[in-house]
């Protein structure tokens with residue numbers, strides 16, 4: 069678990085706000101990236117580790133809410149904490165409905181901001197872990213031979229070795245060998261474990 | 277019955293055959309007449325309701341080929357460009373493919389310009405090709421037409437302003453399919469079509485001029501907004517909220533920097549370089565905030581920055597222009613009753629504009645909740661009893677609330693969501709700095725009226 073510290077990305081057109089946030093966020097151990105506009109932010113690369121976005125609602129050019137919609141459209145699921153100097157209630161409603169973590173008016177209480185960032189980072193980390201686990205599982209599945217995939221599919225539907233042997237026209241011994249290989253390659257601890265994996269892989273429960 | 281009798285009778289002598297033919301002719305005639313009426317009827321409804329010329333032509337062609345023996349109906353326009361091509365606008369019918377890739381022209385010097393179409397356009401006369409198998413004029417197309425079963429055709433030119441502009445082409449699967457009746461019908465359709473073309477052009481022109489008008493309106497609105505910006509005529513609400521924002525930003529930054537400095541200090545060991553950096557930022561941001569305050573004070577200073585002779589009517593008209601957009605959005609109509617020949621007053625044009633702007637926007641605001649009567653605003657100027665100049669802004673809005681009307685001119689008194697409560701107190705102090713008075717009263721039956729008076733130039737200058 070020696071993961072790099074989470075990164076907070078700040079997009080605000082006011083340099084005083086940007087720099088003050090940088091000082092505060094570094095003091096609590098975050099990595100920080102600052103951007104003065106949405107365009108600058110979009111031109112850069114997203115950090116590797118878990119992160120959260122602090123976004124000013126009203127920005128020259130493209131607004132924070134526009135960016136939120138754009139990111140959602142591009143399926144980039146960054147948690148967003150909005151900050152605003154205007155206390156716009158209708159905007160805050162819109163932002164929260166669109167999935168923002170929090171909507172804070174400047175000046176905000178330090179603890180409110182840090183709490184919101186904590187939630188955002190945790191969300192992002194969980195999403196990344198889920199994605200990584202899914203990717204790993206898929207990779208393992210792809211390392212199976214076609215025969216092994218077929219056997220996995222049938223095991224997942226609860227067929228016995230004998231039934232499987234009959235169904236695919238090999239001996240029961242061969243089925244056992246395939247099944248052992250599948251368990252090993254998938255890193256499954258038990259048949260139940262294997263069935264769960266098959267489920268997550270979206271192998272149809274009622275057989276191939 | 278007659279038919280039965282006819283079938284029983286030997287027809288060697290040809291007598292019956294002749295009668296037979298005559299009868300068939302009458303039937304065919306009737307059918308054709310019916311069809312013609314229907315085609316014309318269908319076309320004329322298209323002629324009345326058409327959206328685009330292409331649609332219209334397509335539906336006319338469709339109506340013509342509803343008659344089974346007509347295998348193509350098409351409309352072409354005579355182009356005067358090189359080679360004088362005939363451009364097909366639309367066509368219909370089972371044999372329409374016959375026209376695909378066919379070069380139609382009305383150029384006499386070209387072989388393809390000497391078929392029925394070319395000749396009809398040049399002469400302006402309808403042309404009937406009676407039988408595709410024998411008509412010499414049709415020889416160049418005979419082989420091409422055979423597989424399509426085309427046996428005869430008619431080409432009917434139509435004119436606009438006396439000039440032939442196009443043709444209606446109709447092909448039939450039977451020789452001798454066209455007679456005077458058909459010619460009449462098609463010429464009729466041709467002249468309707470020519471008329472529809474000019475209607476379509478008029479419409480296009482109308483559309484273009486409508487677009488131009490909208491563009492001009494946009495430009496005017498833009499110019500007006502620009503004017504408002506240039507005059508830096510912000511309503512007090514906008515002004516106050518932009519100042520609040522200007523101050524709030526550095527203040528928010530200072531608070532966050534303070535939080536950060538404390539955290540760096542609380543580390544073990546404390547990171548003094550970071551603490552110093554945070555304090556430097558705090559000091560910079562504090563200067564920024566106090567700069568905003570200083571500038572605001574300058575703007576709001578009671579001293580009149582300018583002292584020029586002014587016509588209050590002009591000032592009122594300028595502000596009405598600035599607020600045109602807002603009034604349109606809020607659906608408020610304005611009437612003015614500006615006295616002519618008023619003496620000039622002395623003062624600061626921008627500040628007096630501010631006063632009127634505040635009063636007008638308040639009036640507009642007061643009518644936002646009014647939906648059961650027209651929303652109107654009246655701006656009046658007059659000469660007062662003591663020779664002063666009087667200005668009135670009256671609305672038919674919700675009116676003054678007797679419970680709070682004593683507080684209207686207090687700083688930060690507001691009854692609006694998002695109100696600031698500075699418009700009236702600032703307006704009053706501006707008017708008083710000009711040696712005048714500002715007060716409010718009820719209007720009847722609805723609304724409020726705000727009045728201010730200003731001393732005339734000679735008095736103010738004295």
Ligand SMILES: Nc1ncnc2c1ncn2[C@@H]1O[C@H](COP(=O)(O)OP(=O)(O)O)[C@@H](O)[C@H]1O
Pocket residue numbers: 513634638639642671673674675676677684689690691692694695696697698699700701723724
């Ligand atoms: N034309 C009007 N009709 C009714 N009430 C008015 C009118 N103009 C002002 N008021 C009242 O006076 C208050 C103060 O007005 P003002 O000082 O311009 O501040 P604001 O417009 O920000 O509320 C308003 O909130 C409203 O209650």
Ligand SMILES: [Mg+2]
Pocket residue numbers: 512513634637638699700
């Ligand atoms: Mg006001």
